[in-house]
Amino acid sequence: MMNNKNEPDLTVNIGKIELKNPVMTASGTFGYAEEFEPLIDLNRLGAIIVKGLSLHPEKGNPPPRIVETPCGMLNAIGLENIGIDQFQKEKLPFLKSISTPIIVNIFGKSIEGYADLAGRIDGVEEISGIEVNISCPNISAGGMAFGIDPQTAYDVVQAVRDRTTKLLIVKLSPNVTDIVKIAKKVEEAGADALSLINTITGMAVDVETRTPKLANVTGGLSGPAIRPVALRMVWQVVRNVAIPVVGVGGIITANDALEFLITGARAVQVGTANFINPRATMDIIGGITDFLKKRNIEKVTDIIGTLKVSTSQ
Amino acid sequence: MILENAKVLWNKKLGPSYYKVGLQCWNSHLDVVPGQFVMIRIPGQMDPLLRRPFSIHQTLIDNGVVKGLEVLYQVVGKGTARLSKVKRNDLVDILGPLGKGFMIPRSARMVFVVAGGIGIAPLFYLISNLEKTRHDMHRPVVFLGGRSKRDILCLEELSKKGLNIHVTTDDGTYGKMGLVTDLLEKRLEKQLPDMICACGPSAMLKKVAVLSEKYNTRCQISLETTMACGMGACLGCAVKIGNGKEKYAHACVDGPVFDLDRFRL
Ligand SMILES: Cc1cc2nc3c(=O)[nH]c(=O)nc-3n(C[C@H](O)[C@H](O)[C@H](O)COP(=O)(O)OP(=O)(O)OC[C@H]3O[C@@H](n4cnc5c(N)ncnc54)[C@H](O)[C@@H]3O)c2cc1C
Numbered sequence: 001m002m003n004n005k006n007e008p009d010l011t012v013n014i015g016k017i018e019l020k021n022p023v024m025t026a027s028g029t030f031g032y033a034e035e036f037e038p039l040i041d042l043n044r045l046g047a048i049i050v051k052g053l054s055l056h057p058e059k060g061n062p063p064p065r066i067v068e069t070p071c072g073m074l075n076a077i078g079l080e081n082i083g084i085d086q087f088q089k090e091k092l093p094f095l096k097s098i099s100t101p102i103i104v105n106i107f108g109k110s111i112e113g114y115a116d117l118a119g120r121i122d123g124v125e126e127i128s129g130i131e132v133n134i135s136c137p138n139i140s141a142g143g144m145a146f147g148i149d150p151q152t153a154y155d156v157v158q159a160v161r162d163r164t165t166k167l168l169i170v171k172l173s174p175n176v177t178d179i180v181k182i183a184k185k186v187e188e189a190g191a192d193a194l195s196l197i198n199t200i201t202g203m204a205v206d207v208e209t210r211t212p213k214l215a216n217v218t219g220g221l222s223g224p225a226i227r228p229v230a231l232r233m234v235w236q237v238v239r240n241v242a243i244p245v246v247g248v249g250g251i252i253t254a255n256d257a258l259e260f261l262i263t264g265a266r267a268v269q270v271g272t273a274n275f276i277n278p279r280a281t282m283d284i285i286g287g288i289t290d291f292l293k294k295r296n297i298e299k300v301t302d303i304i305g306t307l308k309v310s311t312s313q
Numbered sequence: 314m315i316l317e318n319a320k321v322l323w324n325k326k327l328g329p330s331y332y333k334v335g336l337q338c339w340n341s342h343l344d345v346v347p348g349q350f351v352m353i354r355i356p357g358q359m360d361p362l363l364r365r366p367f368s369i370h371q372t373l374i375d376n377g378v379v380k381g382l383e384v385l386y387q388v389v390g391k392g393t394a395r396l397s398k399v400k401r402n403d404l405v406d407i408l409g410p411l412g413k414g415f416m417i418p419r420s421a422r423m424v425f426v427v428a429g430g431i432g433i434a435p436l437f438y439l440i441s442n443l444e445k446t447r448h449d450m451h452r453p454v455v456f457l458g459g460r461s462k463r464d465i466l467c468l469e470e471l472s473k474k475g476l477n478i479h480v481t482t483d484d485g486t487y488g489k490m491g492l493v494t495d496l497l498e499k500r501l502e503k504q505l506p507d508m509i510c511a512c513g514p515s516a517m518l519k520k521v522a523v524l525s526e527k528y529n530t531r532c533q534i535s536l537e538t539t540m541a542c543g544m545g546a547c548l549g550c551a552v553k554i555g556n557g558k559e560k561y562a563h564a565c566v567d568g569p570v571f572d573l574d575r576f577r578l
């Protein structure tokens with residue numbers, strides 16, 4: 001429905017939450033939002049996903065933590081964060097003043113760690129949802145990421161689901177052989193939505209010194225370089241689950257976001273683009289609006305999942 | 314903080330690998346503290362992808378209002394090579410001013426400025442700024458070091474200010490042959506400043522840190538790290554701080570200028 005003669009309707013629903021538009025910020029690329037306040041109108045965003053939080057503060061990896069690679073960047077921040085207590089004390093008061101839904105990205109070192117944190121957040125009224133990062137190492141299982149094994153992924157999500165009635169988004173790792181298998185297990189465990197992809201593990205070497213360019217040796221690749229992989233995974237997953245999918249990976253422009261929406265993502269997240277152009281989210285929202293207007297499409301949901309694939313193939 | 318496409322006023326070559334680019338800004342609320350930096354990119358390009366950090370070398374003032382800024386840079390890779398190609402009237406996307414600059418206490422009367430190579434970029438602005446705003450202070454003593462004669466920057470402009478300048482080069486092609494920190498130490502033996510301000514390669518900064526401790530002098534250094542956002546959002550610019558306990562500060566918001574008391578090199 002056109003709320004105004006010219007303005008297309010950009011609202012989308014993710015679980016029980018209605019978003020003004022399908023453009024969210026990706027965790028770890030937008031700080032706690034206050035950093036961007038001098039530059040953009042945070043109230044215009046579809047949702048804000050804050051930096052990944054854990055029960056206790058984490059100091060992160062030694063530097064160098066980032067390195068640029070062709071059309072992308074590697075990061076090994078090491079999940080540095082201030083912990084849930086300080087977040088509630090110092091960051092939440094500002095976030096409360098924004099009309100945009102706030103989604104908290106969480107991670108833990110054990111299944112109990114995830115569940116306890118989800119339980120804590122469940123009681124915080126100002127937080128609209130939880131995004132679970134299952135791409136981090138499971139210490140008790142030798143450091144293999146929770147999100148790599150379908151059963152472990154299931155166990156984490158189920159434990160979190162037991163502790164919260166809030167919107168529950170699960171963020172999938174692309175570093176797996178079969179993302180569809182994991183997606184289905186996570187859906188079965190009670191997730192309301194899936195977001196994909198997290199960064200792709202990579203590395204870079206300085207040939208002069210013969211040392212890795214990151215102190216951590218490996219890091220997560222993000223930016224335009226990963227967009228085709230992210231899009232392919234969204235395409236595979238949307239056809240195999242019933243819950244909404246949020247597309248993430250290398251989205252810089254409205255055109256990039258539209259690729260994901262047409263492929264079937266209900267919403268998108270903008271990550272690395274925030275570093276290059278702090279106004280990227282605003283430009284993308286504006287660009288999607290223009291795209292719909294130009295084609296007289298009344299609402300954004302009319303283009304979601306409208307990819308035309310020739311049946312002869 | 315501004316985020317805008319600034320117009321290139323000039324992009325002058327100063328030697329084999331050094332340039333100065335003048336940028337005209339439209340926004341007039343440009344309060345700059347010496348030591349602060351801007352994040353720069355060429356609009357519409359995806360490679361290089363990220364912005365690059367550069368210290369503010371000078372503000373361009375028109376009728377008492379800051380109308381732009383100048384960056385002094387060295388070509389070391391893709392981003393700086395691309396920047397060296399911009400021409401008058403081209404647009405350059407800038408974000409800034411960012412970070413914490415030099416804080417010279419009210420009580421300070423004497424400052425030693427130590428620059429290695431391109432490290433003079435923010436320090437030149439500090440010197441000009443002190444000259445303008447701190448008539449109560451003595452003129453700073455300047456130590457300039459570089460690999461070779463061509464790496465000694467801003468010498469003419471600094472000489473015009475009538476400053477006491479000590480120059481060293483690694484190869485002896487200009488000034489004294491040797492390290493800039495050797496001359497600094499000689500001077501410290503005779504006279505102790507209220508503050509040392511330094512910027513340059515990490516080996517030089519380490520020596521300056523040792524000297525400031527040995528002579529019990531306060532010291533502020535400007536650090537270089539890789540940065541993605543420049544505004545506290547990515548946590549990529551971590552630098553180790555504190556004595557003993559491993560703790561990280563973020564150079565883009567907590568720095569790039571750090572007081573050495575807080576810092577361990
Ligand atoms: C706060 C801050 C202020 C700065 N101010 C200035 C300034 O005023 N003038 C200036 O010229 N530079 C300054 N720098 C350094 C500048 O940001 C880098 O030189 C620049 O990002 C390199 O980009 P590039 O794409 O040309 O090189 P890249 O392609 O990123 O790197 C190419 C090669 O250069 C090396 N390199 C990268 N960074 C540096 C560096 N900092 N110093 C020496 N070699 C490097 C890399 O290891 C690599 O081998 C500053 C950095 C910071 C953090």
Ligand SMILES: Cc1cc2nc3c(=O)[nH]c(=O)nc-3n(C[C@H](O)[C@H](O)[C@H](O)COP(=O)(O)O)c2cc1C
Pocket residue numbers: 026027028029051052053075077079105133171197198199221222223224226248249250251269270271272273547548549
């Ligand atoms: C510096 C940096 C930090 C990140 N931190 C987190 C994090 O804390 N939690 C998380 O789930 N994802 C994190 N991510 C992954 C992003 O949210 C996103 O999934 C990924 O970068 C791909 O999107 P992009 O190409 O648009 O950046 C981080 C990415 C970057 C670049």
Ligand code: FES
Pocket residue numbers: 539540541542543544545546547548549550563564565566
């Ligand atoms: S450069 Fe991103 S936090 Fe400092």
